[in-house]
Amino acid sequence: MQPVARALSSEETVNALTDLTQRAHALIAPAQTINIVNTVEYSVGYGPFVTIIRGQKDITAAGSRFISELDGTQPFEDCTTITSTFKQFVRVNQDYLNVLIAKAGLLDIAPPTVGKPMSTSLREVKGVYEPISTSLISLCTSTAPELTLQAKNLKETLDLTIQKYETLGQRFQNN
Template structure:
């Protein structure tokens, strides 16, 4: 799911009747990635003192949960526009074939969709260990993570079906992100007991 590797910075060839252009897909994925990256700082700020504040709607967890809700909403808007989108082939604006490794995000410090989401999820997984005796945190976080998992799966499945270049298979990346999402959900569901 190195979406930026596949889409950003490169105009993709697509038929005229597509519901979304490859650039619109790239822009939508970039927006979701930015929203996820913005949640890393609140996730890093979780401590044993401010984590339990979730019970009164304060602390970093409500910010993260609201951020996940925003990601799900943004992703659902993108997903709703996928029907009718034509298959995607990798081509530069000049129509020349691009090597998959040449399809990178704009800017030297750009991160991929998968890397950004996994970084956030790994922070949350690590912070969950602080709250093995605070079950009030588990349910709302696990629920919001399930929502993110649903839209990430929908986007991944759709893109796997749309991309018509065997050298740009995103299945391994989708599986990797799915495994990290599953682990994070399991960790927060474990706080329920």
């Protein structure tokens, strides 16, 4: 016997997006404390990178649950609140990712200890954000153009952040 897919209501969808937004927002403060010393702290299980990677894994888990809950959901008639909440979700995530991008510039001469774990963790976040975006676009046809633009902007920022952390520490290795 197949389990019955439970469709999410508009309110539940907004709540799930808000939860993901709050999780990303909680990572801004630790991201702002990143410095060269933190790359060494990470190698001994301490510092903001531990908090950030753990938080990104939590986002991935919550996002995966949200994706599975969206399965079977029928298109929404009114998407105003969902679209507004998604815009906030994108803005907060971009704020967080832009801090990471700025900090990556400071770490260019640091040992590459955190680059791979960060880029891997960010790829996992992207792996849930993209299907969430795609689902919302298909469920909210009335606001699909706005959702598509927001999703594109988030994807571009995520891709840049991943690229920055993939190449982190290359100047250190070349010296």
